[in-house]
Amino acid sequence: MEDLKIGVYVCNCGTNIAKVVDCDATIESASRLPGVAIARPYKYMCSNPGQEMIVADIREHGLNRVVVAACSPRMHEPTFRKALQQAGVNPYFLEMANIREQCSWVHEDGAVATEKAKALVKAAVLRVARHEPLERRSVDMCPDLLVIGGGIAGMTAALDLADAGSKIYLVERADHLGGNLARVDLTAPYLDSARDMLTDRMTRVVEHPNISLLLNSEVERLEGFVGNFQATIATKARNGNAADQVATVDVGSVVVCTGYKEFDASRITHYGYGKLPNVITSFEFEKMLREGGVETKEGKAPQYVAIIHCVGSRNLEFHAYCSRVCCMTALKYAHEVKSAVPGAYVSDIYIDMHAFGKGHEDFYRRSSEVKTLFLMYAKDDYPVIRRADAKDDCEMLIEVNESLSGETIEIPADMVILMVGMEARDDWADVAHLVNISGDKDGWFIESHPKLDPVATTTDGIYIAGACQAPKDIPDSVAQARAAAARILGRIAKGKLEIDAVFAEVDEDKCSGCRMCNELCPYTAIEFDAEKKRSHIISALCKACGACVAACPSGAIAARHFTDAQIFAQIEGVLA
């Protein structure tokens, strides 16, 4: 290895640093450190003349390492890296000492601040001496896609991406498209027909030349990493004699849109679902509406219709979360009952009315104007439905501890609609395992960041959209699907995937295959090669957190740019 020639640059930052830290003393101390060839101050290192000074020194003095003592590396590390690159030195041969945010701005006593600055500079010099040249790499990005689930989210994502020219494999387990939305009559709050909404999309999906629609199909296996997945898809044979077809396709990204299933209302015994004939679920009511008439099992028009919210949602016994769509759907039912049976009285039994979306509050107000009786009950204090007595003018009576009045009341009902909540599909864990993502305690798939990155997952190249992530209404599902499409298109447009030069690597000569690290990676970047009995890190997936590095009991994993040796040097430096 060539001799170290380190250049140390101490920025005055106008007076921001120089006012408190004695820059000359810092330079004097730095110049005596091993390997330091040049040490000099400048008024503003980040300015063009400042950067040019570094470039000139590198060329003139043959510097091969640079330390800039200035502001936080979070501010100007990229700036100085660029300067190094410009001068023909690997940009990772740079280390910054943060003597502004960590010295001059936080310490009053100049002598103390100067001592600390010297220590930070020394740490940087010792560290930079152990830096290694790093190169960014890029891998090919396959523009084709796998979309799992043919509901509204899956179809939307597939269409957006197919329109942009990608080849889409849309895999749907059922024999038809549409998912749960295909079971719905009208939609809240504008009372549009769900069927109209779907028909257009379904036709386009079927006819789209870029979409290969695989009904009766499931993804069996997914291997590889972002940009380079191989998916194995099994398609069930139409008739029993033929063999199932299995195909393997190459895709660059995967959008998971597996949706939800409804809560099983019979789990709440208070409601008598399954025992009382006219207690039905919201989906059964939708079916009734789609078939064109609201009537009881006995074929009569109901005089009293009660709607119970939060069936399975918002309680500790079943699901603590809100299923988000039921409130507005319940209001929709109030309107639909009124239009089907104008003389009917509708009672809406709720916990809280969540009318958060566009047009929802207005829809709530309009629903109260059509004389819907809103009754509030407390969480975990279920209303109880019983058969009415012969003298009553109704079939059932619902006892509610009504919170707003504090009264225990009995509401007559001839038909009760249970607003069943959403829950994760039974096989969510299999799907999660298949595509290497995780689910939360309720089985909803976990997004990369709940606010800033709600579409991606911790596994690069795997995206989620629709209700498989959390209960969602149609606009949100569509928005998420289109967001996923946009994210993917952005990456496809680049053609190549840039892989950061900073990641962790396993030294296979040291790895003993103990597999301590395997479960630690949130990005499932660590693969275990069973034949070689060695773990291996897929650098394209690694985000360089270093969790596996710290945990590797035999020191076989190294964090590029944050190696043990570099950090040890820094420790020695700051303690000098």
Place this chain on the structure above:
Amino acid sequence: MADKKLQIAIYWGAACGGCDVSILDTNEFILDVDALCDVRLWPLAADGKYKDVEAMADGELDVTIMHGAVRNSENEHMAKLLRQKSKIFVAYGSCAYMGGIPGLANLVPREEIFARAYLDNPSIEPGNRTVPLSETTVNGHDLEIPKFYDRVYKLDQVVDVDYYVPGCPPQPDQCKAAILALVGALTGTAEAPPKGAVVGAFDRALCDDCQRTKTEKKIKRFYRPWQIMQDPDTCLMEQGILCAGSATRSGCGVRCPNSGIPCRGCYGPAPNVLDQGAKLLSAVSSIIDSKDPQEIDQILEGLPDFTSFANRYGVPASLLQRSHRQ
């Protein structure tokens, strides 16, 4: 050189003698050693006096194999003496290499050890509670016994060591391999290992040799070996039994885990690892399956006296040294 027998010494410091036995366990190989070497000092097997060693010229011995840690002034004196007389000085076994089991004493001060051994021990006859002194006068005669140090030292903290052979004790095969390597180096038939090398061991961790099936690890509860019916084919760590194998150099032949006993780390850290205990700590705690501080504490209750486990053979070799001194 080839016509002259190699001059060797085998000596012990603070040790149990197991290392000597491990050399004898090479069986008939010992006869080959005898054919090749003159054993000038080996207290376990042959007579030999300090004065004989003192009489040797510097460098007269080709090799000294010393096992055991330095616990007292005699250990130190002999280590230094033998070093002076030897061309090659080998730290043999975990005690010499890292401090070994005696090194565990470094977690407490000497006074506490003495108090426990000579004063507070219930098995001591009342009225006869005597603490040994290194210098005393009996009937007008000054008597001296070796001075008991406040700490146990691994060999290279006292003398310059050329090679290390780890293990408690080193396995006979490895012992053989190490001796052959040395002989090869000395007779010029093989290249000498670089100074400071660990010989008689491999470069990966023990798991590499362990035949138990390993999968991904998540631990909800730790068990002592006697608390659980062990699955003989599955990684002990995955069963919640603390095993130091992943943080320990291989070379022992995986004898303990093969017998259903977790590895205690006698072969020392893997190469590149600064502190075996810290690494084991980092790995083991990382795979605890909980995000709740209270539950984590509860799970960690299954690891009583973790320090002594993780540093069982290497307290003197640890980055940390006991800070409080009397």
Place this chain on the structure above:
Amino acid sequence: MAIRANPKLIEELETYGAQDVSKCYHCGNCSATCPFSQDPYILPRRSMRSLQMGLERKLEGDLEPWLCYYCGECSQECPRDAEPGETMMSLRRWLTSRYDFTGISKLFYRSWRIELAAILLVAMLTGLGFFLFGLSQGNIHHYDGVNAFLPGEKIHFFDWGLAIVLLVLLLTNCARMWWFTIGRDKSKRVPLTAYIKSAYLLPMHFMTQMRYAKCERKRPWVIHLILMLSYVTMLILIMFFVKRMAAGPAIDWRVHAFGLAATVGLLGTTIFAVRGRIKKTENHYKHSHETDWMFLILLIVVAGTGILQFILHRSGLDMAANITYVVHLMSVVPMLGLEVPFSKWSHLAYRPLAMYFAEIKAEAARAEARASQGVRAPQAA
């Protein structure tokens, strides 16, 4: 025990003038703005809620509607335009018809045609009766004196007769009100001492309407008080001094001064109210039920004909005065006979009574709380 809800009740209340009750989503702004909303009487929200749910039996026993003077602030503050003030008003109408055992009240409130017909019928009968009576025993050209067409002492006798009938009707209704609001609820016993201790409230609220004075805006209270005092003054004059009132032509200032003042009070306030209801100047004038109009018109006619006959009599136009007198009686009798027991005017009894009941109920509740604080139920071991 669960109370049976009647989803149809709201619709029934609509016939009493309630509007938009179902719009209320119980934000509580109305109760926050109402100066009278104080535990245990949460108004108007609690009544709104009971009404939405159709808790008939509970509503029957509620005093809250009577504790409201309808300043209208609640309706103004309501974010959903659920008109709580008007709902309280219609609840008062509904309660009036509930207290009334004859069922007449219910007929009147639910159909203005029936009420109008009843008023006209009573007016016609009264007119015919008094006219024939006058002709049978007096001279239409004489207003007072020996041959007076409608002599004071006879009218006085009639007054008292009517008063007794009205009193019986009103008291029966009041008794029913007590039964609904206090008597029926066996779980809460109100001790006799409470009735005595708070008895002073009854005349006080009646005479001063001091609660109304607590409303944010004072003018409605002043108007209402003037109207009420004028009415009471007139009532006293008629019940006790009708002979002197009729005597003339000299002005007897000892009674006429009061009579004139009361007339000015009555005419002034009713005209103000009519103007207000036409122009909808105040919150509580925004919605006018037919019964409101009939009541006001009757009152104007009563006061107008009263002063007119006075003027005609003093001007020596006795015959005109006598005819006016008959017209006067044609308006007075339906007003007293129909409005007081069966319609709007009945609140002169219910409201002060409600204040009184409310106080003793609250007092009983406080006493119970004190008692239960002293003897806590022992905790389970």
Place this chain on the structure above:
Amino acid sequence: MTFEPKIVGFLCNWCSYTGADLAGTSRIHYAANVRIIRVMCSARIDPTFVLKALHDGADGVLICGCHPGDCHYSEGNYKMMRRYPLLKALLADYGIEKDRVRLEWVSASEGQRFADIVNDMTERVRALGPSSIKTALATDMAER
């Protein structure tokens, strides 16, 4: 002269280091005793770093990461959270006072909190006096 302890701070890049930067941009003055070493995530902090810092003469070690649930890498800070109790037990066995090593969660918006932690820790370590870890062995060897 009062004893000025040397404290090594290991801060995660995303929350704590940014929080420390915020203390700077907010000009919050605090004790100068903590020298910061940036790591990408608190999960990267190998207990060896802590031992190494103490071995090399640090009087204290401060470890900061994102608050539980807020990790940039989803769950890295939980890994540190799991290592910490065992590390503390190990340090205690070596006779190292508990105030010398400390784990705190500091978010990117908690500049003041970072300053407060540094000040508090500096005071506590100052009260403990200089660490003898670095010198203990040498002193013992000289005196043996």
